[in-house]
Amino acid sequence: MTRLLIAMAFWTAVLPSLATAEPDDSILIGLSYPRTGHYREEGLAQMRGALLAIDEINRDGGVLGKPLRLVNRDSAARPEKARRNVDSMVAEGAVMLFGSVSSAEAIAAGEQAKTHDRLYFATIGYSNDVTTEKGHRHIFRESTSATMTGRALGQYLTQHFPDKKYFYITADYNWGHTSEDSLRSNTHTTDRALHPGVTIPFPTAKQSDYSTALQQADASDADVLVLVLYGHDLVRAIRTADNMGLSRDKQIVAPNLTQSVIEQTGSSIMVGAIGAEHWLWRVPERENSKTGMAFVDNFNQKYGIYPPSAAASAYTVIHQWADAVRRSQTLNTAAVTKALENHTYSLLKGPAQWRGLDHQNVQRVYVVKVNDRSTVIQHPSKQDYFQIVHQLDGEDAVISPDEWRSARRVAGQPETLQ
Incomplete structure (x- = not known):
């Protein structure tokens, strides 16, 4: 309830200022989220990270001598709304667009941006x-892909849970x-007879769907329960699993385990759960990223909490786009795209690259395990949720060029981006 009240106060204060701060000489960028x-929790984090980045850039003189201004629309993570948002923001003058949490939303918004010759950055959207x-x-993607997550997490699980039986809820x-x-x-769990799984509807899952799926997992002899769910769906499933006592009998794994899920669920319920992240606030200190540590401190001072990965992604997108505009000295989409492709940088952690082949951000992936309650509350932030138990460099995690071209051929797509 406290976090909800903070969020409501945030929107009451921020949205009027966004609507009224409209200098004629500003450069408009659009957030569909x-x-x-x-x-909505991941969406709020993106807005906060975006506002922080824009404040910093404008204090340093803006882009091409002009201040940045943000326009935003609520997508509710629905593809059709994301398309309309893109149309609306471009009509208002947006020269670049970003956002999304759902992969379907990211794909739809990216396709619509293409019709307007605008770049779209998928801040979050993990589907390959x-x-x-x-x-x-x-379209460029800042977050990691399913392949990157699977390779990092797979390495850790194979080493620490060899020859165990898995059950997937997807x-x-x-x-x-x-x-x-x-x-x-x-x-090595491709044998679905030995390692069974069930699917649940998306985005219309009911409580009975979670209960039925988890009852099947409970009745199985699986050692590892993989919840291939995200956001609110993952929160509901973990709460149900905890009520059933499954976390005592099985190792819980969630491929994309975020800070907002921990905060919504409660860290005590999720102790020992394993997942993957592309950024967490402990990373800058771990990798001696001064810019990253400053981001964590500034975000905490501005919002009273430590930043999650969704905030870091939005912050990174804006800074990287602005940097590409400065280097190309133009807002022209083709020129900015060329400046981004194969550009290597370090911002909030170690080196990363916007790969020219597919516009995937190639970056390190972290396997995380949820800390026990005493560790969480010992930190002044009360947000020390994760320990990093494994990591995989981006070059080793990302889909190879040959794999990418093969997937494109199978889908009937050209072997270069169009």
């Missing part, structure tokens, strides 16, 4: 097809299927 719906089968020259859409397939491949 879930302000409502199941992924965002930058593979559905990839094109107008959201029935592209992200769920590609994440499950990647993790099965990297944990």
